[in-house]
Amino acid sequence: GIQVEQSPPDLILQEGANSTLRCNFSDSVNNLQWFHQNPWGQLINLFYIPSGTKQNGRLSATTVATERYSLLYISSSQTTDSGVYFCAVLTTSGTYKYIFGTGTRLKVLA
Amino acid sequence: DAGVIQSPRHEVTEMGQEVTLRCKPISGHDYLFWYRQTMMRGLELLIYFNNNVPIDDSGMPEDRFSAKMPNASFSTLKIQPSEPRDSAVYFCASSTGPPSSYNEQFFGPGTRLTVL
Numbered sequence: 283g284i285q286v287e288q289s290p291p292d293l294i295l296q297e298g299a300n301s302t303l304r305c306n307f308s309d310s311v312n313n314l315q316w317f318h319q320n321p322w323g324q325l326i327n328l329f330y331i332p333s334g335t336k337q338n339g340r341l342s343a344t345t346v347a348t349e350r351y352s353l354l355y356i357s358s359s360q361t362t363d364s365g366v367y368f369c370a371v372l373t374t375s376g377t378y379k380y381i382f383g384t385g386t387r388l389k390v391l392a
Numbered sequence: 393d394a395g396v397i398q399s400p401r402h403e404v405t406e407m408g409q410e411v412t413l414r415c416k417p418i419s420g421h422d423y424l425f426w427y428r429q430t431m432m433r434g435l436e437l438l439i440y441f442n443n444n445v446p447i448d449d450s451g452m453p454e455d456r457f458s459a460k461m462p463n464a465s466f467s468t469l470k471i472q473p474s475e476p477r478d479s480a481v482y483f484c485a486s487s488t489g490p491p492s493s494y495n496e497q498f499f500g501p502g503t504r505l506t507v508l
Binding site for chain 2: 312313323324325326327330368370372374377378379380381382383384385
């Protein structure tokens with residue numbers, strides 16, 4: 283099956299710093315989403331981005347489907363950005379379903 | 393809307409006991425998903441329903457796990473008998489449309505299950 287790997291696995295930032303999270307996938311995908319899991323465990327959609335670039339405030343994401351990777355950029359990080367960031371890719375093997383990556387655990391220090 | 397509701401939020405049980413997790417999707421959402429999150433395996437899709445019908449249960453780990461959706465507003469995930477390796481956070485999510493097109497999945501708060 284498709285493999286989804288994220289890097290780095292862990293990241294510690296000072297408040298105000300910028301960061302780039304990467305998601306690599308082993309096969310062609312129909313779409314890709316980024317999620318944030320906050321320290322209380324709640325999962326929240328950030329972006330639906332099968333290709334191209336999108337921005338939402340301090341967050342932006344770019345997916346280069348032909349090269350099988352996606353990047354999530356966090357600018358001017360805040361303590362509320364802490365948590366785990368997951369990418370999930372849609373596989374069409376059998377029925378359509380999302381395969382989640384391994385996650386990047388981010389901690390932003392005040 | 394109250395969002396996806398899951399109960400209980402925490403469950404501690406002993407090995408061999410039956411466990412039932414419950415989910416109420418967002419009203420009007422035709423798709424319901426059950427996920428499991430563990431440190432070792434991350435987030436995995438267990439099963440999902442469309443209009444109360446199971447579409448893909450290939451992620452259900454073994455026969456000890458079963459899921460039902462008797463109506464549009466309620467689903468259960470049952471483990472019988474439970475084992476310590478079933479300890480995990482179980483999430484329910486719902487959406488208005490299929491994963492094949494962009495339909496945001498809204499996640500519930502999860503149920504943290506501990507099997508002793």
